[in-house]
Amino acid sequence: MTHEPQSRRIRRLDARSLRGLAHPLRIRLLSSLRLDGPATASQLAARLGESSGATSYHLRQLAEYGFVEDEPGRGKGRERWWRSVHQGTMTDEHLLLAQDPEVRGALSTLLHEYATQRAxxxxxxxxxxxxxxxxxxxxxxxxxxxxxxxxxxxxxxxxKVHELVESYRTAAPQDGTPDAAKVRVHSHIFPVRPRTDDT
Known part of the structure; x- marks a missing residue:
């Protein structure tokens, strides 16, 4: 389960929004907007090595499910800037334990893409x-x-890990701090079965 920090805008996924997000390119687009900031479909296409037609289509799909929105005050003519609506997503136990094959498949796609991105x-x-x-x-x-x-x-x-990481948001350096940078923190906690030496 992902713990929900009180000070951040977190999207709590339900079955519908999970299915809307569970596409590799949509996950990558949303991650890029959250990490690198607002961008156009063309800019995102260049970042991710995709066609602008593909990024435009999947951005509209993300908007339909409430994950992205227009960035106000930017863009000229037909140029459209996008930004993430939320700073993160949260997956509850009811999705993690769902027996519906469609939900399980969507969650598997989401988690595998997250694992790939982190690697x-x-x-x-x-x-x-x-x-x-x-x-x-x-x-x-x-x-x-x-x-x-x-x-x-x-x-x-x-x-406790989530609480500790969140506590560092208030300690973030001010603008102009020398050598400050975004820092990625990955957390994985899961059980493993010891291998046996069967012959």
Missing amino acids: QEVSTWIATRHEWSREWVEAADTSEYTLDLSPALAAELSH
């Missing part, structure tokens, strides 16, 4: 870390842990 972000950091300052190279982290926990303790850990 690409880490790979990009590794490939470009030499372009960053020594302070950023030393500050960055790609740790992993294996713990023995019950479901209740795993849920408690997840909640």
